[in-house]
Amino acid sequence: MSDGRAENGLAGLREALARRAALARQPRPEGARAPSLRLFLAELASLRRGRPKPVAVEKSEHPQVVMLLPGFGAHPNRMRPMADALAEAGHSVHEWGLGFNFGPNQHNFAYLMRRVGALARQHRNPVALVGWSLGGLFAREIAQRQPENVAKVITMGTPFSGDPRNNNAWRAYQVITGHAVDKPPIEVDFAIKPPVPTIALWSPRDGVIHPRSACGWADERDRAVSVRCTHLGFASDPRVVAEVLRQLDLPD
Numbered sequence: 001m002s003d004g005r006a007e008n009g010l011a012g013l014r015e016a017l018a019r020r021a022a023l024a025r026q027p028r029p030e031g032a033r034a035p036s037l038r039l040f041l042a043e044l045a046s047l048r049r050g051r052p053k054p055v056a057v058e059k060s061e062h063p064q065v066v067m068l069l070p071g072f073g074a075h076p077n078r079m080r081p082m083a084d085a086l087a088e089a090g091h092s093v094h095e096w097g098l099g100f101n102f103g104p105n106q107h108n109f110a111y112l113m114r115r116v117g118a119l120a121r122q123h124r125n126p127v128a129l130v131g132w133s134l135g136g137l138f139a140r141e142i143a144q145r146q147p148e149n150v151a152k153v154i155t156m157g158t159p160f161s162g163d164p165r166n167n168n169a170w171r172a173y174q175v176i177t178g179h180a181v182d183k184p185p186i187e188v189d190f191a192i193k194p195p196v197p198t199i200a201l202w203s204p205r206d207g208v209i210h211p212r213s214a215c216g217w218a219d220e221r222d223r224a225v226s227v228r229c230t231h232l233g234f235a236s237d238p239r240v241v242a243e244v245l246r247q248l249d250l251p252d
Contacts, residue, residue, distance in 0.1 A: 016178060023174035032165040039207035040168050046230045055085045055238045061249050063090040064151060065123045067116065069135030070101045071157075072173060074235070079132065081236035082244065089245055094119060094127075101134055103177035105185050109138070116142055120149040126196075128248055130154045132234050133209065134173075141186075143194035152197040154247050156234040159209045160190040160200070161216035167209045193220050197252035200224045201243060206231045222252075 028034070066086055068079045076083075076095040087093045097115055098108050119127050128151045131139035136158025143150040159167050164181045173181050200221040202214035208231035215224045225247070229237040 020175045020178055023178070023180060024171050026171070026174070026180075028165055029163060032163045033210050033212075034166060034168045035207045035210055039205060041207070042205070043207035043230050043232055046232050051081060052236055052238050054081065055241045055245075057085050057088040057245065060089040060091060060245070062251065063092070064128045064248055065092045065094070065119055065125050066128045066130060066248065067094045067096060067119065069096045069129065069131040069138050071133030071135055071231075071235070072101055072103065072169060073176070074132070074135075075100050078235045082130075082241050085241045085245065086248070089248075091128075091248065092123060096135070096138075103134070103173065103179075103184075104138065109141075109186050112138060112142060113146060116146060117149050126151040128152050128154070130156070130244060131158060132156045133158055133231065136160065137188075137190050140190055140194050140198070141188050143196050143198070144192065147195045150194070150196050152199065152247075152252060153194055154199045154201065154244055155214070155221075156201045156240060156244075157203060157206050157209050157214050157231050158200065159213040161220050162191075162210075162213050164190075166213040169208050191216070191220050193222070198222050199247050201227050201234070201240065203227050203229050203231070203234070205229060208232075223247075 068083055070076050070079055083093045116127050126149050129139035136155030137160060139153045140160055143153045170181045179185060198221045200214060200216050202211050202224060204211050205228055225243060227240050227243055229240055234240050
């Protein structure tokens with residue numbers, strides 16, 4: 001029986017590897033766009049820089065419960081400078097509770113739904129969701145399904161609009177998650193605006209996500225704000241942190 005289990009395990013592994021190899025070989029669809037190689041290389045260069053200086057923070061006029069959702073492949077620690085600044089301003093800041101973000105599945109999405117609901121009940125206030133890249137897609141979908149528990153959504157470099165291959169990360173995403181970027185394991189339509197205030201931060205210097213995909217169209221978000229940073233900079237760039245603080249204080 002142990003030999004049979006081993007053979008089944010090897011067969012399953014071979015199948016998973018073959019599926020991922022096929023996903024990695026998929027061509028980019030005609031019409032799909034991505035940032036230039038120059039911008040992508042600038043992202044890599046930004047990794048050599050140290051953490052930016054802390055932002056000068058004023059106390060918030062409207063302190064909120066905030067959940068930060070990291071980007072694809074990132075750990076919540078990457079958003080620590082933003083978390084510290086928001087907490088200093090008086091917001092009650094919470095991690096998403098799932099460690100590294102390796103894509104959606106039924107289990108982690110259900111967990112997030114429960115976590116947002118629990119935070120809203122605990123604080124007796126809806127939660128502001130601030131999502132970086134893929135984390136913003138989680139945020140938009142949670143707000144679609146639980147608008148009563150979400151105060152607003154702020155996405156940062158999130159590819160919610162247009163072809164999900166309008167970026168330089170979709171093949172890596174498919175290899176790691178094992179599913180096509182346009183066929184996630186949960187039923188979603190990320191372009192539909194959630195029924196809560198929805199703000200999209202985007203950057204013309206983003207080397208991973210095409211700016212139009214992160215900016216979206218007027219019916220897909222309430223506001224779009226341009227911030228000059230790299231895609232990786234959305235997690236901690238002082239200009240982004242300052243804009244998130246400003247957006248959280250707007251009454252909407």
